[in-house]
Amino acid sequence: MPKAERSEARDKAFEIWRVGKGKMPLVGIAELLGVPAVKVRKWKYEDEWEAKIGKRPAKRTSQKKKKTRSPTKKKSVTKKAEKKFAILGNKNFFEGEKSPPKNSTTTAKEQTKNCTSDKKTKEHGNKTAQLGNKNAVGHGAPKRNRNAVKTGEYQTVYQDALTDEERAVYESAQTDIMAALDEEIRIQAVRKFRMEKLYREMAERKEDFDVTDIYEYKEQDTVVSVSDEMGEPQEAVVKKRQKIPVKRVENRKTMDDKMLAATQAAVRVDRQRLSTIVEKAKLEQGKKALELKERKLNAEDW
Template sequence: MARKRDPRRDQAKEIWLRSNGKKILKDLANELNVSDSQIRKWKSIDKWSAELKGNVTNAKGNVTNRGGAPFGNQNAVGNKGNSRASPPLGNKNAIKTGEYETIFADMLSDEEKDIYSNLNDDPFFILNDEIRLLKVRQFRMMKRIKEAEKGLNDEEVERLQQLRKIKTPVEKDGRKLEIKREVMQDVQVTRKTFRKLDDILAIEDALTRVSNQLTKSIKQLNELSLSQDKKVMLNRQNEKLAAEIRRLKIQNGDDIPEVEDDGFIAAINNIVNDNEVWNDDNIET
């Protein structure tokens, strides 16, 4: 069952908007008996600032100013815009985690094309190479997390101002006088720093997926190794079984199908009949 919405949430928003955004969040929290962090959270989630900017009215009328040029304005006719406004082709500004970087064959460098053309189709090689690349990517993403944790902070400044009288020295008729005037002065400035978590959490989430992919690749490599070992063992067992069947047939006097001569038997016979091979003079002592 969903938790009931706190009525103070809407009340806080209404008070802050009525103050035209000048109400100090700390004072608002004390007024509604909630924590400062809760007020900041409501302000962020409910987009108080965006609503305040969207509802700015014209002092000389009762129609909300929607911004932009008036209807029928011809100022932009013939304007082609800034050709340099968009980033050049192949720009990497949008890459944040490096997990889903798009790769096009025609955009590869000469070095990358050489790697691409010399790729090996051997599944062992492919999996080993993928594991190495995933480990490099994992290392780079961990470095990005450390760099993001160093300096990415948000700072919120709260100012408490009061009307104060100050003395201003002036010169009149050759005499120096002090005139009192009222000005708004800061009597209290509070700075609060908050960790910017969005970028860090995004990289950590991508790092988790890369780590899972790395684990899966290692598992596939192990399974492939086991299947190859089983295949070799099975072939050896088949060869041993065939040799045993052949031996039994020879013992029973059964006809044995002739095996196609590949030249190996002839080579053995030549060695056996070669006197130079078996000459004692050729044996080193």
């Protein structure tokens, strides 16, 4: 078969990466050339781009020796070893239980299933919930709640859940370079605004109360209304497990630690935003270098 021709995009990708001094992300090169990022990574590995610009020495290819294995001998199973194996489905491993009678009509699979269910009942008792129950339905936190927010650094930003102030910050965020990273820069700007707002609220409160309620579960007699066989209403006493509050613990804490954590998180978010802008600048520089090279090639053709 004829050998496939080398792709022109492969050489262009290396030139863009070399012009950027090896700092340009491969994802950006793939976007400029319109090829998958996986292919650019493969080109970089196979063509040894880092070795070409002197970042590291070239690889030394060495042939690996194939290991030969000696043929294994099959060992014959003796009659003594055969006697050690138990029959499938027996209950010998349960203490105090006898194996099923010989005339039993149950299969080995059913016997094994019964053994497993009996073992689970002994271990857990009746504490486990039944299969398909809906005890937790309706008791979860509301959608897109902020119960776990501490500093807001890693909080997810949803466009349809923004307040009026956050939407104004989102729309007014300045982005001058490629539109591929505009969304990330805007999200980081909103996240920074939320953290600064949280810091101001902490500074106004100065103190924080951490309240913890301690409960215990007790069975109490409860009167419920039931109907008898004739459909007449009657009262019955039923024991129900109820959650009873025992005591409340209040811890007074200063906001200094939380304010310090919010400040450090805001600094990290600002650094991420700046690094995103720098990455966009590198992509723009690589794009300009590619356009300049194409112009030179077109001029040489003329």
